[in-house]
Amino acid sequence: MTARFAIAGSGPAGCYLADALARAAPGAVIDVFERLDEPFGLVRFGVAPDHEATRAITRVLRRPFDKGVARLHLGVEVGRDISLAFLRRDYDAVALATGAPVNRRLGVPGEELAEPSGRFIRWINGHPEAAPPAHLAGAGRAVVIGAGNVALDAVRLLAKHREIGCLNPLALERIDLLIRGGPEDVRFTPSELVEIGELAVAWPQLDAFDDATGEAAALLKEFAARPSGQGIPIRFHFRTRATAFLGAGRLETVETNRGALPADLAVTCIGYEKASVDGIHPTGPEIEPGLYAAGWAARGPNGTIPTNRTEARTLAQRMVARVGREPSSTA
Ligand SMILES: Cc1cc2nc3c(=O)[nH]c(=O)nc-3n(C[C@H](O)[C@H](O)[C@H](O)COP(=O)(O)OP(=O)(O)OC[C@H]3O[C@@H](n4cnc5c(N)ncnc54)[C@H](O)[C@@H]3O)c2cc1C
Incomplete structure (x- = not known):
């Protein structure tokens, strides 16, 4: 049969x-x-x-x-x-x-003011069910949260917003990437990191560190040794957790365990269920x-x-x- x-x-x-x-x-x-x-x-x-x-x-x-x-x-x-x-x-x-x-959640106050990566990346790709982020026009500061390749995709696409039709309304001057662990804990694949290092419109900004091993950490070390670049700084914040998203009707600040960051847009890239x-x-x-x-x-x-x-x-x-x-x- x-x-x-x-x-x-x-x-x-x-x-x-x-x-x-x-x-x-x-x-x-x-x-x-x-x-x-x-x-x-x-x-x-x-x-x-x-x-x-x-x-x-x-x-x-x-x-x-x-x-x-x-x-x-x-x-x-x-x-x-x-x-x-x-x-x-x-x-x-x-x-x-x-x-x-299903987008995984951080479970911190004000999270509804942030964009989960599932929705954000689907929207960029024209998914029929993904609504556009609110208050995109003129956004100058973006915070991305995560230590995997989806976070790097979000950072790279934001940095290239002038080349990506639906992201044109942004006017980004700075991107902050919040990473819960240290350089040794990231799950970035080296090829995705290399792409960040090769961006013509942005440059990775890191403090020097010397206590990590692995291919990704070696690339991050090399980024840290570079002089300031041209375009949008992508600031890597290690051992930094978002603790709240604040704003009256729209995002204004991402609070972290290391202080507050002004932000017009935040994208959480912390996994799926x-x-x-x-x-x-x-x-x-x-x-x-x-x-x-x-x-x-x-x-x-x-x-x-x-x-x-x-x-x-x-x-x-x-x-x-x-x-x-x-x-x-x-x-
Ligand atoms: C933002 C992002 C970027 C990525 N980029 C890369 C990359 O560059 N390279 C790489 O190797 N991997 C990448 N990945 C990982 C890769 O996409 C996954 O490994 C792969 O898509 C998983 O395949 P899947 O079929 O299990 O799930 P999915 O690709 O999610 O497919 C599930 C399908 O099931 C359908 N579906 C759901 N529920 C139902 C239902 N009840 N009835 C009928 N249909 C249903 C959905 O509509 C969907 O079409 C990425 C992942 C993400 C989230």
């Missing part, structure tokens, strides 16, 4: 899984349901617009649909337009590849017999796009091997 697989979500995890299932079970029915009218998840709405080479990976992600080995159903949200129980009855196995769409689908909260690659999870829905918000491909191959093998050996539905 022809095996039937359903996947919720068409980000890298869903697309790589569809491809891997088609290879592991040639001739199987593979249906991918995507809640938005556009596919490819964060590759379309998260990856920075100036990272064209990374965004071009959509050419790979679309292959199973172009080849006709899987079907893509856009504008269908599992849990709203079609129930998980229905899918589990109608398919031999179902996988949630629904990402980690998974969401439940039809009452099921994905906990790992195998949730229940016949119900699986892939990508960020399985593992949480970490790893790069290729990580999803490697994992999809392993998961597809497991799903195919189990079809026929276990009931697909507990509904």
